[in-house]
Amino acid sequence: MKFFIDTANLDQIKEAASLGVLDGVTTNPSLMAKEGIKGEAAVLAHYVAICNLVDGPVSAEVLSTDFEGMVREGEALAKLHKNIVVKIPMIKDGIKAIKYFTDKGIKTNCTLVFSAGQALLAAKAGATMVSPFIGRIDDSNWDGVQLIEQIVQIYENYGFGTEILAASIRSGLHIVQCAEAGADIATCPLSSIEALFKHPLTDIGLAKFLEDSKKMA
Ligand code: G3P
Numbered sequence: 001m002k003f004f005i006d007t008a009n010l011d012q013i014k015e016a017a018s019l020g021v022l023d024g025v026t027t028n029p030s031l032m033a034k035e036g037i038k039g040e041a042a043v044l045a046h047y048v049a050i051c052n053l054v055d056g057p058v059s060a061e062v063l064s065t066d067f068e069g070m071v072r073e074g075e076a077l078a079k080l081h082k083n084i085v086v087k088i089p090m091i092k093d094g095i096k097a098i099k100y101f102t103d104k105g106i107k108t109n110c111t112l113v114f115s116a117g118q119a120l121l122a123a124k125a126g127a128t129m130v131s132p133f134i135g136r137i138d139d140s141n142w143d144g145v146q147l148i149e150q151i152v153q154i155y156e157n158y159g160f161g162t163e164i165l166a167a168s169i170r171s172g173l174h175i176v177q178c179a180e181a182g183a184d185i186a187t188c189p190l191s192s193i194e195a196l197f198k199h200p201l202t203d204i205g206l207a208k209f210l211e212d213s214k215k216m217a
Pocket of ligand 1: 006026027028133135136167168169187
């Protein structure tokens with residue numbers, strides 16, 4: 001299972017990369033705005049800065065909602081760096097744009113996916129990755145992990161190559177549940193990755209080992 005970090009914060013990306021388990025980055029307009037990135041030139045420069053921190057896929061989202069606009073933006077984003085993946089919303093023109101980019105060999109991440117039918121469309125259009133938002137599904141009293149299980153089953157049935165990127169992760173438990181369900185990638189806040197380290201018995205066990213090691217001196 002690949003670990004991506006879901007942020008546009010350069011310090012958090014550096015911190016996650018320093019752990020040695022980071023495979024890529026996803027961003028979205030909300031995350032970029034949170035970092036105070038404003039204006040086209042600054043946005044593009046920020047994507048390049050992220051690409052320079054992590055040797056893996058970096059999802060950069062288009063802002064247009066029409067086919068021509070998505071193609072124009074996506075082509076400009078793809079030219080920024082070899083690791084850019086063009087992130088495209090799950091709407092009709094988005095699916096058309098994904099097919100266009102698939103035919104041109106440009107990698108895509110189909111975002112804002114909340115149902116198995118949407119994931120099926122994304123795979124048929126040849127999306128490199130599909131992003132089901134499991135936390136937001138849980139927030140609306142449905143089962144986000146169950147959607148991952150459904151998509152895994154459907155992609156297995158037909159041998160689709162689209163990678164399932166579990167997004168909107170809220171906890172370490174979500175990461176583990178997505179791993180059990182067979183998601184290819186989890187994109188997570190740094191806090192959820194760090195939650196995987198934690199177990200009270202590890203802390204108690206280490207304290208005891210260190211205490212006993214004094215007897216070895
Ligand atoms: O980047 C897409 C997704 O991970 C957003 O997560 O926490 O805003 O639901 P969240």
